[in-house]
Amino acid sequence: MEPTASSSFAKSVSSIHMRSALQSRYVIINNKNVYFIRRSASNKIRTAKYTLITFLPIFLFEQFRKWSNVFFLLIALLQQIPNLSPTGRYTTIIPLTFIMTVSAVKEIIEDVKRQRDDRDVNNQQVNVIKRGTWTTQKWRNIKVGDIVRVRCDEAFPADLVLLSSSDPDSVCYIETSNLDGESNLKIRQCPYSTKHLTDPKDLVELGGTVHAEPPSSLIYDFNGVLMQPDKFNEPLGPYQLLLRGTKLRNTAWIYGVVVYTGHETKLFLNFTKVPYKQSSVDKITNVLMIIMFILFILICILCTICNYIYHEALKTHWYLQLEEYNAVSF
Structure with missing residues (x-):
């Protein structure tokens, strides 16, 4: 016999009540x-954002959500390759490290304040019945x-x-x-x-x-x-x-x-996780950094093609005897 609509409804209501009772x-x-x-x-409550273990990964993740930091990190890494960059190896990485350090110190100071507030709240005292007698207990207990x-x-x-x-x-x-x-x-x-x-x-x-x-x-x-x-x-x-x-x-x-x-x-x-916020300046900067990165890639590709064409053309000028010298690409 096929189940009727009323029996299906009754089963649904029964399952809801059973689930509610279990919870x-x-x-x-x-x-x-x-x-x-x-x-x-x-x-015991905790509103602090970081711990000793989670600080570094969370901080780096939030910092490199900014495309400007990603862009300058890539530039700093490329500058470490010998004979690839006409500038020094530390012209980008030192300013980037300084900015990241200042941001880290700011985050640490703010989180220490949150931890102090948590400790003050958790250590407040109230009268509680424990083992049949009235005692003074901290909120966290x-x-x-x-x-x-x-x-x-x-x-x-x-x-x-x-x-x-x-x-x-x-x-x-x-x-x-x-x-x-x-x-x-x-x-x-x-x-x-x-x-x-x-x-x-x-x-x-x-x-x-x-x-x-x-x-x-x-x-x-x-x-x-x-x-x-x-x-x-x-x-x-x-x-x-x-x-x-x-x-x-x-x-x-x-x-x-x-x-x-x-x-x-x-x-x-009722507490909700604070969403990641970006200012208007950060949003504009991110767009400009993406455009700049794309332009850099296009310029590099164009220069590579031009360099290849130039050297292929020089091979036909035998009288210049360029094969005796090592051509250097800029």
């Missing part, structure tokens, strides 16, 4: 970095499933699901200007089943799991379920999510469980 994560509250499918990303305490005017170290807050209405206010540019404060609501957990001792004993969607770059979208023993499963949405890059405002403190860390946070998933 979903189960965050074990108050546990180490454990969930069913795979390990989460480290909360935070794991999925950790419960953290963030105070007023502090930034959130990772993407958190809000558990409870100091506000009597079980809400908190966040500033998202670093994330979406909006200066007005936004409100977040504690889940009903955890809003009463304002005593740190209660949070140490908290168990259960958060079934969350896979990491996504959609900052206004989140779906999850808070599951606790002997309690109903409570749905979670964007109003229970505290994003990295935002700050707590007008609220003394909040408690939250980490669901996404490091480069899996929505903040970093």
Whole structure:
């Protein structure tokens, strides 16, 4: 029997749900970095462009994307061949090396600043439950499933699901200007089943799991379920999510469980690789260098042909006795 359209549609929907389930994560509250499918990303972030190993190949690749550098490199290599160039061997390679060195120093200085900023961010501290007690941890050591305490005017170290807050209405206010540019404060609501957990001792004993969607770059979208023993499963949405890059405002403190860390946070998933940019001058220079290179090739071919014709013609003038001398081509 041939499959009907409805059965095909049902299979498609089933496969989508199965694929979504395989990608979903189960965050074990108050546990180490454990969930069913795979390990989460480290909360250590890195925005630096180079390492000691990758600096040279990446730098050279970017520099020789400029046709002017390629052109002068070819000229410098040709000048190293004896009796080929009327100029010195170092008239091109020394200026080219100087320009490349200055560019390398500039790139190193800028990347060192990025590494310093990364280190400052990764070494910020926050209160975390570790092995049943409250401790102070660096941001880079935070794991999925950790419960953290963030105070007023502090930034959130990772993407958190809000558990409870100091506000009597079980809400908190966040500033998202670093994330979406909006200066007005936004409100977040504690889940009903955890809003009463304002005593740190209660949070140490908290168990259960958060079934969350896979990491996504959609900052206004989140779906999850808070599951606790002997309690109903409570749905979670964007109003229970505290994003990295935002700050707590007008609220003394909040408690939250980490669901996404490091480069899996929505903040970093929205980072795009900086495209290679060329100024108008660089674009014009590249075109001129290509034209100049083609003209050089044509001139070389023309001079070679003329030199061949000239010497072939001289062979008929026997009385000049040119065979006794070595003709030199210029």
